[in-house]
Amino acid sequence: MRTLLLTFFALTLSTPFALARDAKPLRVGMDVPYAPFGVRGPDGVLTGFEVDLGNAMCQEVTGQDCEWVVQAWDGIIPGLLARKYDLIISSMTITAERRNAVLFSEPYYATPSAFFTRASSEFDLSNTSNTRIGVQRGTNQERYVAEILPDAEVVRYTTTDDMYLDLIGERLDAVMLDAPVGIQWAEDDTKVVQSGDFIKEPARIFGEGVGVAMRKRDRKLAEQVNAALDKLKNNGVYDELMAKYFSFDIKL
Structure with missing residues (x-):
């Protein structure tokens, strides 16, 4: 019995975040819709x-x-x-300004921005x-x-x-946003086209x-998040998801 108890406690101590927090799920904030990164289906x-x-x-x-x-951006x-x-987890770019407020994991992708307009627009x-x-308020594109x-x-x-509605309704001449989102629009609606090349600079x-992003005090959680992301990159899951959602490379 003592051996079994010792084994149980050893397993408990060696198990990550889950048992240490009574296996409560991690609550994750996301701004939606932002296809193909996050969107709510008809079933919710x-x-x-x-x-x-x-x-x-x-x-x-x-x-x-x-x-x-779900939380507005x-x-x-x-x-x-x-x-x-x-x-x-909501396509949040790591910037010096945001680092003042939150703690970031290691980056897990880098997406370009682009302008999109109507096919009939000049x-x-x-x-x-x-x-x-x-532009969406509070984004890099706004700046x-x-x-x-x-x-x-x-x-x-x-x-x-x-x-999107104001672009199609001709109340805007163009929009600027993360390129994969605009590309998704263009695939779903032939009235939307990309204008110009991808934009990745300036770095500032x-x-x-x-x-x-996490609260600054949650450094242990950040270590666990980084370890999990690293594992997913090494075991092929990350690449499978990239191939599922993107026809072009947004990996770092």
């Missing part, structure tokens, strides 16, 4: 690249899928700091005076358009759905890649 279930990757990561840390909490860091969830990126460009294209009128949105705006 979240799907997408970051949903699948996040669930695989949570399985490694706790033995359970993530408990997803402009309140996503305040929600983390207010303990509404434990992590943010939008010209070399002359943006008197143009209306939509880019405001700083790099000062002649344009910046129209800020809470959700990408509203941006577009940061160091996308990471999982």
Whole structure:
């Protein structure tokens, strides 16, 4: 009996985050819709690249899928700091400004940005005076358009759905957002086209890649998240999910 008890306690101590926290699932904040990273299906279930990757990561840390909490982008860091969830997995670029507020995992992908417009539009990126460009509030793209294209009128949105509707409805000349999201729009609607090349610079705006965000005090959790992501990259799961959702390379 003593041997069995000692074995049980040894296993308990060696098991990661799960048993140490009574196997509670990790609560993860995400802004949706943001296809192909995260979108809610007709049945209410979240799907997408970051949903699948996040669930695989949570399985490694706790033995359970993530408990997803939908949160609008402009309140996503305040929600983390207010303990509404434990992590943010929502295409959040690692920047110096955000590092002041949160702790990041190692980056797990780097996505370019791009402009998208209507196929019938005469939008010209070399002359943006008197143009209306939509961006999601609080994003790198908002900062880019405001700083790099000062002649344009910046129209800020809470959700990408509203941006899309105003673009199609000809209330915007163009939008700027993460390229995979716009590419998904273009695949679903032939009225949407990419305008110009991918944009990845300057680094002061577009940061160091996308990471999982946590509260600064949660350093042990950050170690576990990094270990889980590293394992998923080494065992092939990460590459399988990349191939499932993307036709071009967004790996670091």
